[in-house]
Amino acid sequence: MTSHQSTQTMKPATAAKKLGVYLEATPAEFREGVVSRAELNELQANPPQWLQDLRSNGPHPRPVVAAKLGVSIAGLARGGVTEPLTTEQIETLKQENPEWLQRERATQAEVRKEADRIKKKNAERAESRD
Helix, strand or coil, X not given: CCCCCCCCEECHHHHHHHHCCCHHHCCHHHHHCCEEHHHHHHHHHCCCHHHHHHHHHCCECHHHHHHHHCCCHHHHHHXXXXXXXXXXXXXXXXXXCCHHHHHHHHHHHHHHHHHHXXXXXXXXXXXXXX
C-alpha cells in the first residue's frame, strides 16, 4: 500500500511572514503564486538576491522593525510607526532616539525582567517539588 502525500503549500503572505520580509516588497511572481514547503526551505537555505536585499535593506515588516528597535509591536504603534521601515530609517530612529523609543525600550526591558523573574520562580517551585 502506497500513501500519496500531497505537497504542502502556503499563501505568499504566510511565506513572507516565515521569511521575515514585507510581502508588498517581494517580486510579483512571489506575491501571485503559492509557495510549497520545499520552495520555502530552498528560499531559507539559499536565498536569492531579492531576498537577501530585502532582509538587509528593507522595507521590513512590523515584527522585524520592532525587534531591530528593541520594542514591542504595540510599542511601535504607540510611537506612531505604522508603516514598514527600511534599515536606513530604523538606523535614523536609533540615532535620534526619540522619547517614545526610550520609553518603549524601558518598558520592554521591564517586561523581560518580569518574565525572567517568573521563570526563575517557577523553576524553583518545580525543583522544590522533586
